[in-house]
Amino acid sequence: MNRDVNKLDVPVVFKGVRIIDPLNNIDQETDILIKDGKIASIGHVENIEGVKTVELRGKWFCPALIDMHVHLREPGEEYKETILTGTRAAAAGGFNAVCCMPNTNPVNDSPSVTRFILEKAEKEGFCKVYPIAAITKGQKGESLTEFGDLKEAGAIALSDDGRPVVSANVMRVALEYALGFNMLIISHSEELELSKEGCMNEGPISTMLGLKGIPSAAEEVAIYRDIRLSAFTGARLHIAHVSTKESVNIIREAKKQGIRVSAETAPHYFSLTHEAVIGYNTNAKMNPPLRSKEDVEAIIDGLRDGTIDVIATDHAPHSELEKDLEFPLAANGIIGLETSIPLSLELVRNGYLTPMELIAKLSLNPYKILGLKPSSLTIGEPASFVIIDPDLEFKVSKENLYSKSYNSPFLGKTLKGRAILTVCDSFITFDLLNLL
Amino acid sequence: MPPINYERRFFFVMIQFPHRHILSINQLTTQDIAFILDTADSLKEILDRPIKKVPTLRGRTVVHLFFEPSTRTRLSFELAAKRLSADTVSVSASTSSVVKGETLIDTARNIEAMKPDIVIMRHFCSGAPHLIANKINASVINAGDGMNEHPTQALLDLMSVREKKGGFKGLKVVIVGDIKHSRVAHSDILAFNKMGALVTVCGPATLIPRDIERLGARLELDIDKALDGADVIIALRIQKERQGKVLVPSIREYSIRYGINKKRVKLASKDVLIMHPGPINRGVEMTPDVADATNSIILDQVTNGVAVRMALLVLLLSGENYR
Secondary structure (H helix, E strand, C coil): CCCCCEECCCCEEEEEEEEEECCCCEEEEEEEEEECCEEEEECCCCCCCCCEEEECCCCEEEECEEEEEECCCCCCCCCCCCHHHHHHHHHHCCEEEEEECCCCCCCCCCHHHHHHHHHHHHHHCCCEEEEEECCEHHHCCCCECCHHHHHHHCCCEEECCCCCCCCHHHHHHHHHHHHCCCCEEEECCCCHHHHCCCCEECCHHHHHHCCCEECCHHHHHHHHHHHHHHHHHCCCEEECCCCCHHHHHHHHHHHHCCCCEEEEECHHHHHCCHHHHCCCCHHHCCCCCCCCHHHHHHHHHHHHCCCCCEECCCECCCCHHHHCCCHHHCCCCCCCCCCHHHHHHHHHHCCCCCHHHHHHHHHHHHHHHCCCCCCCCCCCCECCEEEEEEEEEEECCCCCCCCCCCCCCCCCCEEEEEEEEEEECCEEEEECCCCC | CCCCCHHHHHHHHHHHCCCCCECCHHHCCHHHHHHHHHHHHHHHHHHHCCCCCCCCCCCCEEEEEECCCCCHHHHHHHHHHHHCCCEEEEEECCCCHHHHCCCHHHHHHHHHHCCCCEEEEEECCCCHHHHHHCCCCCEEEEEEECCCECHHHHHHHHHHHHHHHCCCCCCEEEEECCCCCCHHHHHHHHHHHHCCCEEEEECCHHHCCCCHHHHCCEECCCHHHHHCCCCEEEECCCCCCCCCCCCCCCHHHHHHHHCECHHHHCCCCCCCEEECCCCCCECCCECHHHHCCCCECHHHHHHHHHHHHHHHHHHHHHHHHHC
């Protein structure tokens, strides 16, 4: 943990908080006592001498949240983000852990890069970092990385995120080989032949703006391929950044058939449509692209019925160098760590998800999919939690963001709801209101 | 020859032309368009004078910034500026600092620092002129951006049709060819639709962009049905280098299935106008006899191009005190 982070070393009781714990299926307003770095009690507590009392009536007290799809850019592109700034943004966004994708420079395709990330995170980080290593060397889609060594070095899963594994056979072999190490393969599903040169969703808006489109089918055929390969090999598969209606249908059908597939979407895919691109807004350019209203509705349906297990941000920092350009030449990706909670809360405000269902998609489900011990608010568990004020409004601005980059389509907008206190293994990684 | 009254017209200009940039047909109202065409009509007379020059824009500077090869459009813009006595400078991508790795915004800011009045820009990326328009003080005219728009081409097409037909209400305009990659088609659809014409597009389905109806065009894949009763046929250039790969099997098949020939012209109305934005591939988009027929106004389009561009330069620079 970063040296600037203070440790919570006095007993504290949070009074009147709304405890939301999907693992234990608890959603109730009560008091929670943290003592000696552990959850000491849940339930009404009288004021005790020597125990700090924090009144936070109605605020959400949740277990640790994890964002399983983040680009920290270090090593190689430290001008966009570093392990320090990225994890700081994560803590400010309410996250206790992130999984970082391997498309750094050099690519995280060897134990030395994995260890570098872990050591750096240990020294400078504001949250836990679980590196995801590449499936293929250099993410070139040709030969497999050394899964066993990578796992031993600390890689939590494998993905060539940023680009697909083009060869169906390489993907098949990867899934099969991963069985021996019980490692999760995360698929960036994209048929490059179809998406080639495209820079936004293909549809009325791409026609209106004269921009080359990316058909939704480019994602769907790739997801279908990888799901069939997962079924055939019996290996676990996780689909990253699901963005289209038919993708949701394909995954739903696969789950019905008992195929070991899980899926995530990002907040922008249920918050924005391709209309956000109008005006050639490069902060609305990402891959997969923002889709139609129909797709957004299907993503929300997928979240509601459990087809989509996880909300992960695909936090992808870029500087002006990559974004202040002609739209077709600008880089794909937007930051997401600090806007994930308010955008996701919109699902609760609109009645699509219960608070418990939402927190499960940000905590319990991703922990389980990654094979990690889920964080919960169980007595005796370490003090790792986040407190969310669902009604607190804040403006997304360059000044307010902890991330080194500010390539967000929400820049200048006021969003509702945010983390006010993040505690990771008794370390106070974010304390907006100076409560502790 | 009576002196033309464009000086007096400027008085109205100041009130009636509220635009700083010309980026898209979408930004123009039907009144704006009528006003541009009226102005172009009156300026066109200058092109027939023995001395083809008026002092209107003396001391004004027009920069032509072309990031994509162009002969006709660039020549047309340059002549338009010179006819009005503006100083003109041309920068093309091969001589610009783009090859040295400068960003578009930096290039534009550097040009801005030399205080031009108007920047006329062609770029291979859709939206590039919009990006620049937000960053500099000079007016920007979009001379074609990627697959997006070519508004001055649409205006000169309108002018050419209005000259012959008197108006647009209910006119059946058929655009044939590579609609998907054509910024001319895009701007023409918007412009003719806005002025009350009925626009139909036709071409191989692989060259029609998705949801084209949303721009206001009707789609008809059968060329004979599309041409039925047409008042205006606009054939678009088929880029030979792009075809024969995937989207169209061969130029030969295209010319047979979608080329405009005499027989097909007979399906249209009796006094149909034949148009083409150029450069034309004779024998591909249309047969030579169609291109050279009396109802072909392909060369009128070229002449009117200069007049329309003169009108835009005058209107943008006259209105500027009232921004």
